[in-house]
Amino acid sequence: MNSPKFFRSINGDIPLPIFFPDATRAVVRSLDTSDIESTRTTGLLVNTFHLYKELGIDFLKKQGIRNFIDWSGGLISDSGGFQVGSLVKSNSKLGKVTDEGVIFKLDNNRILLTPELSIQIQMELGVDMAVVLDDFDHPNATKKESEISVKRTIDWAKRSKIEFEKICKDKGLGVINKPYLLGVIQGGRDRKLRKHCTEKLIEIGFDGLGYGGEEKVKGNINYDLAKYLAKLVPKNYFLYALGVGKPHDIVNLVKIGYNIFDCVLPTRDARHGRMYVYDANSIDEIDLTKKDFYYFFNPKKQQNLKNNEKISKACDCLTCTRYTKSYLCHLFRIGDFTAGRLATIHNLRFYSILMEKLRGF
Ligand SMILES: [Zn+2]
Known part of the structure; x- marks a missing residue:
């Protein structure tokens, strides 16, 4: 098994490693699409939850995101779980996470973001890679809390994969033209839990696995954990360092096998x-x-x-x-x-x- 050399996109293969800046609401703030192209940026990351909230699924179904922003490069969507999950986990008045999905209350509306809905939205965006909804831990989670989030993450990953395959079949997407599907590894600082989560995700079967880099050591990425996870993941999988970022971190993670990155840093800075x-x-x-x-x-x-x-x-x-x-x-x-x-x-x-x-x- 060889590690992937390219990221397949609708308009051609993009050599790895790749860094996609965040175009959260289908725009890199202050730039238009020609500006982005002039920087030789090879792809963008869009946010499922924000686009769903702002535009609605019917709009996305008709337009897709590529046409909307006239973008011909690579495109990844996140699951929307991180934004919604961090809001409801920091303020219980905004909603809660249940086994069914993430309930989010917004202006008297109640949105239930399920693993299935997240995949449905992402499949209408026309992306090259979709990411499954996961239940992440807060940094100080207890072992019990981490266990619950891992169990939920595995369950949601199974449901996401079923929904993904169903939509691919309905849309007539085959091996060559269906988007990549990425699973996300949870488990906090507990290596056994991380290993268990990784093995279960591999059993379900994905094109790649992501790691949030959320476990920090004195504000820096936990490289030991990043290395440990990289060894558990099959060689032919993409390894995505979600939300990572700093130039030195990218260089160091590429050395140990990570090949996809996204971050708000360059644009926000x-x-x-x-x-x-x-x-x-x-x-x-x-x-x-x-x-x-x-x-x-x-x-x-x-x-x-x-x-x-x-x-x-x-x-x-x-x-x-x-x-x-x-x-x-x-x-x-x-x-x-x-x-x-x-x-x-x-x-x-x-x-x-x-x-x-x-x-x-
Ligand atoms: Zn310059």
């Missing part, structure tokens, strides 16, 4: 004036084995107004090709929308360069 810059004089000279292979540039600092240098010498994005630190500083200081747009374009190109360098790493 850009809007707050945190730009990622390689410590190199050209794209060719970027060295990911260096301890500090990048640094942050803050365009908001007053002193940049007098600086006519490019933001990064190791970048070929629109922002670095045409504009200076001085101009970015001015745009941020006057609070123009263009500041967020140009900074986001740059940060996304930083990430696409990172993934290009990591291919064959």
